[in-house]
Amino acid sequence: MLRANPDLFGLACDLSAEAVHLLQRKEEYQCGRCLAFPCDMTKGVSEQPSEEHRGLEQVVPAESVDFATLLFVLSAIDPNQYVSTLTRIHSRMRPGGVVLVRDYGRATFKMSSVYI
Numbered sequence: 001m002l003r004a005n006p007d008l009f010g011l012a013c014d015l016s017a018e019a020v021h022l023l024q025r026k027e028e029y030q031c032g033r034c035l036a037f038p039c040d041m042t043k044g045v046s047e048q049p050s051e052e053h054r055g056l057e058q059v060v061p062a063e064s065v066d067f068a069t070l071l072f073v074l075s076a077i078d079p080n081q082y083v084s085t086l087t088r089i090h091s092r093m094r095p096g097g098v099v100l101v102r103d104y105g106r107a108t109f110k111m112s113s114v115y116i
Contacts, residue, residue, distance in 0.1 A: 002028065002031060002033055002034060003028075008033065009033050009034065009035075010033065010034035010035075011034070011035050011036075011037075011059070011060055011065070012034065012035070012036040012037075013036065013037050013038065013039035013041065013056070013059075014036075014038060014039070015038065015039070015040050015041075015076075016038065017038040017050070017052050020036045020037060020038045023036045024036055035059070037053075037054050037059050038052055038053045039053055039054055039055065039056055040053060041056055041073070041077075041085050041088060041089065042077050042078075042081045042084070042085050044057070044088075045057055045058055056088055056089070056092060057088070057091075057092075060092045061092070062091055063092070063093065063094050063095065064092060064094065065092045065093050065094060066093075066094055066097050066098070067097060067098045067099070067100060068089060068092075068093065068097070068098075068099045068100070069099075069100045069101075069102070070089075070100070070101045070102070070103070071102050071103075072102065072103055073085075073101075073103070074101065074103050075103050075104045086099075
């Protein structure tokens with residue numbers, strides 16, 4: 001997306017600090033138009049799992065995001081945390097912003113194996 005739109009600034013977060021470090025080592029990351037950080041989106045600033053992790057609220061200004069993609073996020077978190085997590089994400093979205101979700105289908109084998 002950064003190649004396709006020179007005016008785009010990208011934010012990326014992942015629970016895995018190692019995944020973030022892998023992204024940061026890529027040549028494309030060095031363009032100066034993206035920021036990746038480890039974050040547990042289900043938790044607030046003071047509840048992050050390590051000192052390296054940052055709360056979404058610490059890094060992403062309120063109402064600053066035009067679109068967000070949640071790639072296999074919902075299937076990775078406890079359904080009891082959906083509302084608080086999506087509320088946290090919503091607070092970062094600009095009015096009219098869009099959240100795109102890609103996840104497992106409801107009745108697929110993979111989805112059922114996540115909750116077993």
